[in-house]
Structure formats: structure tokens, C-alpha cells
Amino acid sequence: MKHLPKHLRPRWRYLAVALEAWPDAEFSRRDFQRSIWFAAQNLLGDAGSADADLSVLQFDFADGTGEAIVRVRHGHVEEARAALACIDGIHGDEVGLRVKGISGTVRACEEKYLRRGGQLSDERKVVFEDAQRTAVSRDGLFDVRTDGAFVGATELDFE
Structure with a gap:
């Protein structure tokens, strides 16, 4: 099967998301992904959440702080930000989310917005x-x- 030409491939945007919770909070990438899907579905409906196609590409969370990269379709960045703003808890733990920045590639998103050293x-x-x-x-x-x-x-x- 041949690849699609570049002008027919879907275009993506990558959101760098900072997570903050109490130090004893424990949840996984899967729990975070499920919370995003539920928030998008409740806010945008089935068709809107399917169009936005939010998915977690990278996830790192420990000791109450973490970072993630969330992929979203090109024209649906504002809807994705609104869905992320609706999340106040993940897997029974209270959490605060903040979009640190938006980028066109995963690499640029990591370099500009995510620190890999972690908080002390x-x-x-x-x-x-x-x-x-x-x-x-x-x-x-x-x-x-x-x-x-x-x-x-x-x-x-x-x-």
C-alpha cells in the first residue's frame, strides 16, 4: 500500500501540558488519556471529540508534578484546550492542568516547552x-x- 501524498496527510498540533497534583497522587498515562477522552466527549460531543482526535503521546508524572504531550488535529486546538480545562481530577485525584505551549512538531514541543530535568x-x-x-x-x-x-x-x- 502506498503512502498518502504530503498534502493529503492529516496535520497535527502538539500541546505541552503541565500537570500538578498533591504529592501522594498516583495515576497513569492510561488514566490521563481516559480523562481527556471523557472531557472531550462531554464538551464537544461524539462527533466533535472524534474530529479533534486527542491522544497522549508522552506522559511523565511523579511526586505530584508531571508533563505530557497531547496530539490534536490542526483545526481543533481551541476545542482541545477547552476540553483540557474541564479536567479537575484524574482517577480520583485532584489535578491542575496548564497548557504550556503549542507546536507543529513533537521535537519542537519538547525543546521549547518541556524541561527534561524535572522539578526538585x-x-x-x-x-x-x-x-x-x-x-x-x-x-x-x-x-x-x-x-x-x-x-x-x-x-x-x-x-
């Missing part, structure tokens, strides 16, 4: 609500463990 996280003891607690620090922000859950905090919240 540090665990330390802090005083929060008049008690000593464990906190995970990332880029000057802290996630403090309180009674089995996490609370977001900054340096100013500590005594």
Missing part, C-alpha cells in the same frame, strides 16, 4: 497550625500533610 522536590519538617508537620517543597510552594490530606501553603504561612 524536598521534604522537610515545618510548624503549621501550632504543630510540627511534614511538608513537601517545590519551587517555594509547600504541601503540608495534615490528618492524612494535604494543604497548600507558602513560606508566609509558617511560624
Whole structure:
């Protein structure tokens, strides 16, 4: 079977997506893909989500932060961004998504928008609500463990 000529092949755009959740959140690429499909289907309908054809090409998530590359058809970037904005949880874990940038190739998307070193996280003891607690620090922000859950905090919240 012959390949299609270049002008007949589908054109794609690649979205660099940053993921942020609590440090104990655990979900896989498959869970993220399923959340994207459900969000697109609920927002755009069956035909609209099939036209946008959102799929996760690369996925990396650990310790509450991660990055992904999501592929979308050329004319459906705004619909894809709207569908991603509808996602507030993945596999029972609360999550925040942010589109860092859009590119025409996977390589350009990786080079421009994704850092491959990862964020440095540090665990330390802090005083929060008049008690000593464990906190995970990332880029000057802290996630403090309180009674089995996490609370977001900054340096100013500590005594």
C-alpha cells in the first residue's frame, strides 16, 4: 500500500501540558488519556471529540508534578484546550492542568516547552497550625500533610 501524498496527510498540533497534583497522587498515562477522552466527549460531543482526535503521546508524572504531550488535529486546538480545562481530577485525584505551549512538531514541543530535568522536590519538617508537620517543597510552594490530606501553603504561612 502506498503512502498518502504530503498534502493529503492529516496535520497535527502538539500541546505541552503541565500537570500538578498533591504529592501522594498516583495515576497513569492510561488514566490521563481516559480523562481527556471523557472531557472531550462531554464538551464537544461524539462527533466533535472524534474530529479533534486527542491522544497522549508522552506522559511523565511523579511526586505530584508531571508533563505530557497531547496530539490534536490542526483545526481543533481551541476545542482541545477547552476540553483540557474541564479536567479537575484524574482517577480520583485532584489535578491542575496548564497548557504550556503549542507546536507543529513533537521535537519542537519538547525543546521549547518541556524541561527534561524535572522539578526538585524536598521534604522537610515545618510548624503549621501550632504543630510540627511534614511538608513537601517545590519551587517555594509547600504541601503540608495534615490528618492524612494535604494543604497548600507558602513560606508566609509558617511560624
